[in-house]
Amino acid sequence: MRVFITGATGFVGSAVVQELLRAGHEPVGLARSESNAQALIAAGAQVHYGDLENLESIKQGASNADAVIHCGFIHDFSKFKENCEIDQRAIETLGSALMGTDRQLIVTSGVGVLSVPGRLAVETDKRPVPNPNPRMSEEAADALTALGVRTSIVRLPPTTHGEGDHGFVPMIINLSKEKGVVVYTEDGNNRWPAAHRFDAATLYRLALETQAPSGTRYHAVAEEGVAFRDIAEAIGKGLNIPVESKSPEEAAAHFGWFAHFAGMDCASSAQKTKEMLGWQPVQPGLLEDLKSGGYFK
Numbered sequence: 001m002r003v004f005i006t007g008a009t010g011f012v013g014s015a016v017v018q019e020l021l022r023a024g025h026e027p028v029g030l031a032r033s034e035s036n037a038q039a040l041i042a043a044g045a046q047v048h049y050g051d052l053e054n055l056e057s058i059k060q061g062a063s064n065a066d067a068v069i070h071c072g073f074i075h076d077f078s079k080f081k082e083n084c085e086i087d088q089r090a091i092e093t094l095g096s097a098l099m100g101t102d103r104q105l106i107v108t109s110g111v112g113v114l115s116v117p118g119r120l121a122v123e124t125d126k127r128p129v130p131n132p133n134p135r136m137s138e139e140a141a142d143a144l145t146a147l148g149v150r151t152s153i154v155r156l157p158p159t160t161h162g163e164g165d166h167g168f169v170p171m172i173i174n175l176s177k178e179k180g181v182v183v184y185t186e187d188g189n190n191r192w193p194a195a196h197r198f199d200a201a202t203l204y205r206l207a208l209e210t211q212a213p214s215g216t217r218y219h220a221v222a223e224e225g226v227a228f229r230d231i232a233e234a235i236g237k238g239l240n241i242p243v244e245s246k247s248p249e250e251a252a253a254h255f256g257w258f259a260h261f262a263g264m265d266c267a268s269s270a271q272k273t274k275e276m277l278g279w280q281p282v283q284p285g286l287l288e289d290l291k292s293g294g295y296f297k
Helices: 010-020 032-041 057-065 077-098 135-148 168-179 197-209 229-238 248-262 270-277 286-292
Strands: 004-005 026-031 048-051 069-070 104-110 150-156 159-160 180-184 191-196 214-221 222-225 243-246
Touching: 004 010, 004 057, 004 180, 010 191, 026 057, 026 104, 026 191, 032 048, 048 057, 057 077, 069 077, 069 197, 077 104, 104 135, 104 180, 104 197, 135 150, 135 286, 150 197, 159 168, 159 197, 159 286, 168 180, 168 229, 168 248, 168 286, 180 248, 191 197, 191 229, 191 286, 214 270, 214 286, 222 229, 222 286, 229 243, 229 286, 243 248
Parallel strands: 004 026, 004 069, 026 048, 069 104, 104 150, 150 214, 159 191, 180 243
Antiparallel strands: 191 222
16 A cells, blocks of 8 residues: 655654555655655655645645555644644645545544543543644544545554654653753652554554544553653653652743643553554553663663
8 A cells, every 4th residue: 555654754653654664565755855755765665755834745645645644743842833733734635635535544643632530531532622732633634534534543642652752751851861850740640651653653554454434543552551750760760860749830840831741641541442453562661661762871
């Protein structure tokens, strides 16, 4: 299957490219630079030049593919709202190229958009409305589903980890280095789901190969919830610096704009995903990865 992939040179997208190649598919990666293009060629993928803001380019890439996997997102949190709007327009454009066909669009979201206090979030849960989070990936996908586009959504956990990670865990590590202390809020029992990027990549492939009803949600969750305190203690051990509990006000001052993410409690289940796809994570868990995954080199 010829698969157009946005974010194909990113942390998760590059793992998806490898997984599709191993399974005999034909990945075509979106490349915004020559260095991105060379990375795709070296991996064995084909190249389609453009970026998420070049709507004509991504529409063409989608039009020439048998399916589309949208992993791309501009991770500049200083312009988060603007980047969410770019993401929404990109999804709408990719979907417009598939309209009237049975070709699938897989959209990336996150379990962190859910809010279900007191229980594990499940695949059938929807974002609460209203929602202060400006990322509208799922709403954009749902609008396409209503227009007859065959969509599915992969929700990633707040930490999709592995070698080369540049997400939330490295952000905490860098902040802890800068301040000389690792911090968690109160008892630190708020929980982050987690998955290794190679396990997540396998899920994308299985979703691609499965004829599920349009609008199906999948949870790329290998660990339902790792206590933030345990993450903090593993980082403290890796950096050999103190780990401290702080009040919500102190933690907010410590984390700054990241305080919301540090305080997330979004434990989630992937039981239905495993039943639908036969997905079985096999890679190391988050705490094991923090010991051996190169986070403190």
